[in-house]
Amino acid sequence: MPPISRGFRGRRHADVDPARIPPGQYLTTDFPVLSAGPTPRTPLDRWTFSIDGEIDAVRRWTWDELLALPQETVIVDIHCVTKWSKLDTEWTGVSLDTLLDGVETEAEHIVAWCDGGYTTNLPLEDVMGGRAWIAHTYGGEPLAPEHGGPARLLVPHLYFWKSAKWVRGITLTIEDRPGFWEGYGYHDYGDPWREQRYWSD
Amino acid sequence: MSDDHTLDCNGVAGLLREVLAPDPTTTHRRCPDCGDTQPLGRHRAYRGAGVVLRCPSCDAVGAVIAEQASELVLHLRGALLVSRA
Amino acid sequence: MTPRAPITWRVATVVAVVDETPTARSLVLDVPGWPGHRAGQHVDVRLTAEDGYQAQRSYSIASAPESPELAITVQVVPDGEVSPYLVEEVRPGDELELRGPIGGFFTWRVEDGGPVLLVGGGSGLAPLMAMLRHRAARGSTVDTRLLASARTIRDALFRDELGTLGPREGLRVAWTLTRETPPAWDGFTGRVDAEKLAAVAPPPDAAPRCFVCGPTPFVEAVADLLVQAGHDPRAIHAERFGPTGS
Numbered sequence: 001m002p003p004i005s006r007g008f009r010g011r012r013h014a015d016v017d018p019a020r021i022p023p024g025q026y027l028t029t030d031f032p033v034l035s036a037g038p039t040p041r042t043p044l045d046r047w048t049f050s051i052d053g054e055i056d057a058v059r060r061w062t063w064d065e066l067l068a069l070p071q072e073t074v075i076v077d078i079h080c081v082t083k084w085s086k087l088d089t090e091w092t093g094v095s096l097d098t099l100l101d102g103v104e105t106e107a108e109h110i111v112a113w114c115d116g117g118y119t120t121n122l123p124l125e126d127v128m129g130g131r132a133w134i135a136h137t138y139g140g141e142p143l144a145p146e147h148g149g150p151a152r153l154l155v156p157h158l159y160f161w162k163s164a165k166w167v168r169g170i171t172l173t174i175e176d177r178p179g180f181w182e183g184y185g186y187h188d189y190g191d192p193w194r195e196q197r198y199w200s201d
Numbered sequence: 202m203s204d205d206h207t208l209d210c211n212g213v214a215g216l217l218r219e220v221l222a223p224d225p226t227t228t229h230r231r232c233p234d235c236g237d238t239q240p241l242g243r244h245r246a247y248r249g250a251g252v253v254l255r256c257p258s259c260d261a262v263g264a265v266i267a268e269q270a271s272e273l274v275l276h277l278r279g280a281l282l283v284s285r286a
Numbered sequence: 287m288t289p290r291a292p293i294t295w296r297v298a299t300v301v302a303v304v305d306e307t308p309t310a311r312s313l314v315l316d317v318p319g320w321p322g323h324r325a326g327q328h329v330d331v332r333l334t335a336e337d338g339y340q341a342q343r344s345y346s347i348a349s350a351p352e353s354p355e356l357a358i359t360v361q362v363v364p365d366g367e368v369s370p371y372l373v374e375e376v377r378p379g380d381e382l383e384l385r386g387p388i389g390g391f392f393t394w395r396v397e398d399g400g401p402v403l404l405v406g407g408g409s410g411l412a413p414l415m416a417m418l419r420h421r422a423a424r425g426s427t428v429d430t431r432l433l434a435s436a437r438t439i440r441d442a443l444f445r446d447e448l449g450t451l452g453p454r455e456g457l458r459v460a461w462t463l464t465r466e467t468p469p470a471w472d473g474f475t476g477r478v479d480a481e482k483l484a485a486v487a488p489p490p491d492a493a494p495r496c497f498v499c500g501p502t503p504f505v506e507a508v509a510d511l512l513v514q515a516g517h518d519p520r521a522i523h524a525e526r527f528g529p530t531g532s
Contacts, residue, residue, distance in 0.1 A: 002295065002332070002334045002340075002383055003297050003334065003381040003382070003383065004334055004335070004336055004381075005333040005334055005335070005371075005380065005381065005382050006380050006381075007371070007375050007380075008333045008334070008335050008341075008371050008375070009335050009339075010333075010335055010339045010341050010367055011367045026339065030365060
């Protein structure tokens with residue numbers, strides 16, 4: 001049993017419904033910056049978002065085209081595998097339902113791919129049904145580069161490594177293809193409520 | 202398939218300790234992508250789900266440390282060089 | 287041989303606290319069985335709350351290897367989780383867990399020789415101070431130059447001691463203040479730039495060992511400047527202080 005550090009409490013808050021905090025998580029009020037590599041900087045006039053792979057024709061939007069689509073603002077809780085959770089975060093972006101509207105595919109999985117080379121995999125159904133967005137605004141301000149700006153994938157019902165920063169597209173795949181962290185032993189699905197952090201969980 | 206000359210890891214434990222145990226920040230790593238050799242202490246470290254160490258010359262992933270609940274897993278790309286001086 | 291970092295945690299007792307600036311404090315620690323360290327190394331500190339919650343951070347050892355007491359210097363990080371506790375709450379008698387010493391890449395011994403260039407920003411001065419205190423303890427006159435950066439004179443860590451640290455022969459200490467200068471200030475003003483480095487550093491052909499420590503943007507900027515000035519990248523040792531992100 002390690003010695004107790006007298007008077008140390010950490011930054012926790014008692015006035016939150018504990019049912020909102022998944023097992024093994026601690027609440028934070030700041031927004032830690034985590035990444036697998038340096039922050040990419042893609043100018044908006046060269047930025048595009050694509051849907052490719054198991055699809056009849058590649059779909060692609062420029063930045064302006066993305067912003068011209070119906071936008072949604074959502075307030076969600078986010079949970080990082082490194083144990084912090086942040087509640088009531090506000091994001092604005094385009095729902096994946098809007099982007100996938102009318103797409104016919106045999107694919108059951110996707111791989112999100114990003115500037116800088118990061119990837120993460122998800123079941124296709126997990127980015128549908130109002131559960132995922134391409135988010136460009138956080139807290140009413142343009143998403144900062146260190147947090148994934150100009151745009152990141154937002155999938156708050158899974159651990160936040162699945163909300164890929166600097167996303168540039170999703171590839172629809174027949175088979176499940178592990179992304180960056182999944183390939184290094186992190187859980188293939190990543191449900192915070194079942195504490196699916198690593199492959200063995 | 203082994204033969205009479207095959208040792209197991211215990212027979213070379215001393216050698217393994219020499220290469221695995223020293224100070225990691227002075228151990229050098231040769232990058233398979235760009236061929237450069239640099240001390241691990243000069244590799245940039247990024248904290249994500251786990252830790253990513255990137256080659257200071259070409260930025261390629263050099264090592265990944267996954268901190269799991271009961272164990273640490275090190276994935277290493279390239280070769281480690283440990284000075285015997 | 288650099289002392290190896292034990293992987294186990296030791297219990298350290300706070301022996302004394304020293305307020306260095308309004309926002310920084312040194313903790314003097316008693317660590318039974320401490321194996322010794324090299325100047326530049328750091329320790330991991332772990333705190334445990336009553337409900338078992340733990341937080342861990344790394345801090346540079348500011349004391350010389352020759353000192354009988356181990357000291358770390360902690361700078362308050364705004365809205366930080368651990369640093370405000372260590373700087374504002376901790377008192378002598380308190381216990382915390384410690385692991386180390388860690389890191390051989392960012393170390394210097396008198397035997398390594400010089401000339402030496404030290405460039406530190408904010409709390410990045412802590413490991414450089416260990417190097418200078420080591421130099422003093424050994425009575426070394428190795429050519430050593432320190433360019434220290436702080437926002438204001440009140441934030442200038444170790445400034446008094448740096449003004450009197452010996453041996454003065456071979457030692458040069460220069461300060462730059464980036465936000466506000468006191469009346470009659472005769473040091474540098476503004477961020478570390480090529481001109482200040484050229485004024486303080488040994489020339490590249492003297493092949494100095496360069497140690498740069500501080501916040502990540504500071505370290506990256508200074509390292510770039512040194513390379514542009516012609517210093518060998520392999521002679522530049524950097525230690526970036528950044529948020530842990532967890």
